[in-house]
Amino acid sequence: MIGKQEQSGTDQPVVTVTHARVAYDNRPVLRDVSFTLTAGEVVAVLGANGSGKSTLIRTILGLVPLSNGSIELFGTPLRRFRKWWRIGYVPQRIGAGSGVPATVAEVVSAGRLARRGVLRPAGAADREAVAEALDAVGLADRAGDPVATLSGGQQQRTLIARALAGQPDLLVLDEPTAGVDAASQAAFAEALRGFIARGGTVLLVAHELGPLAPLISRALVVHEGRIAHDGPVPEPAGHHADPDHDHVHPHGPDEPTGMWS
Numbered sequence: 001m002i003g004k005q006e007q008s009g010t011d012q013p014v015v016t017v018t019h020a021r022v023a024y025d026n027r028p029v030l031r032d033v034s035f036t037l038t039a040g041e042v043v044a045v046l047g048a049n050g051s052g053k054s055t056l057i058r059t060i061l062g063l064v065p066l067s068n069g070s071i072e073l074f075g076t077p078l079r080r081f082r083k084w085w086r087i088g089y090v091p092q093r094i095g096a097g098s099g100v101p102a103t104v105a106e107v108v109s110a111g112r113l114a115r116r117g118v119l120r121p122a123g124a125a126d127r128e129a130v131a132e133a134l135d136a137v138g139l140a141d142r143a144g145d146p147v148a149t150l151s152g153g154q155q156q157r158t159l160i161a162r163a164l165a166g167q168p169d170l171l172v173l174d175e176p177t178a179g180v181d182a183a184s185q186a187a188f189a190e191a192l193r194g195f196i197a198r199g200g201t202v203l204l205v206a207h208e209l210g211p212l213a214p215l216i217s218r219a220l221v222v223h224e225g226r227i228a229h230d231g232p233v234p235e236p237a238g239h240h241a242d243p244d245h246d247h248v249h250p251h252g253p254d255e256p257t258g259m260w261s
């Protein structure tokens with residue numbers, strides 16, 4: 001089953017960042033960042049281009065070194081953390097298919113490797129997890145197709161399915177819906193909703209929340225290397241005054257029927 005979380009319930013720290021400082025070639029990008037993500041939270045990292053959002057999540061995953069401060073994953077210091085299968089990561093769009101002669105199912109199966117180990121052949125549980133992940137993102141009917149034949153949005157969904165197939169406790173997503181068609185955005189939001197309903201924790205970078213907005217429980221706004229806002233998703237100025245504003249926030253019973261109802 002997807003999302004059979006090892007650690008559930010509230011107030012259990014999943015990610016703890018304490019006074020993190022990160023610099024590239026002595027140029028500071030993150031100056032002093034602290035926050036804790038607890039189990040079941042769905043947190044969006046927002047901020048201007050180049051503010052350090054990707055750097056923040058790549059640092060949390062140990063891909064960029066800290067120059068100061070500390071990070072813990074599931075209560076374990078980053079340098080001692082080994083249970084990487086507990087984390088599903090979808091990097092900023094790289095394309096799932098460029099030059100890869102693999103089928104959609106094969107790409108998604110790679111998401112099982114960290115959990116089962118490369119030396120053990122795939123078993124029934126692996127195949128079931130892959131099928132469930134493909135179903136969750138609405139690509140079950142494309143399982144046997146070469147991933148290169150899919151649209152950009154479908155390729156992005158393939159990468160999300162790969163992360164879900166590992167049945168992680170934490171999903172880390174870098175701009176998962178940037179430049180993705182509306183159908184893929186909706187399919188992704190639906191998959192994420194299922195993951196969250198099973199107690200999964202989510203940390204995602206986004207420019208535009210779009211259909212994800214109702215799912216977000218907390219926003220972190222990165223500005224000049226610090227967390228400038230930690231709380232509810234801020235409303236863009238003049239947002240509701242915009243005649244084209246698509247009112248999909250879950251305010252009350254007069255919401256339009258659709259995937260959020």
Ligand SMILES: Nc1ncnc2c1ncn2[C@@H]1O[C@H](COP(=O)(O)OP(=O)(O)OP(=O)(O)O)[C@@H](O)[C@H]1O
Binds near residue numbers: 024025047049050
């Ligand atoms: N590997 C690197 N080496 C040197 N500088 C880098 C590296 N990666 C990012 N930077 C710089 O660090 C700053 C923050 O980049 P980062 O990608 O974290 O920002 P971001 O908020 O994710 O941006 P965007 O919204 O455009 O994706 C930028 O000025 C960027 O040019």
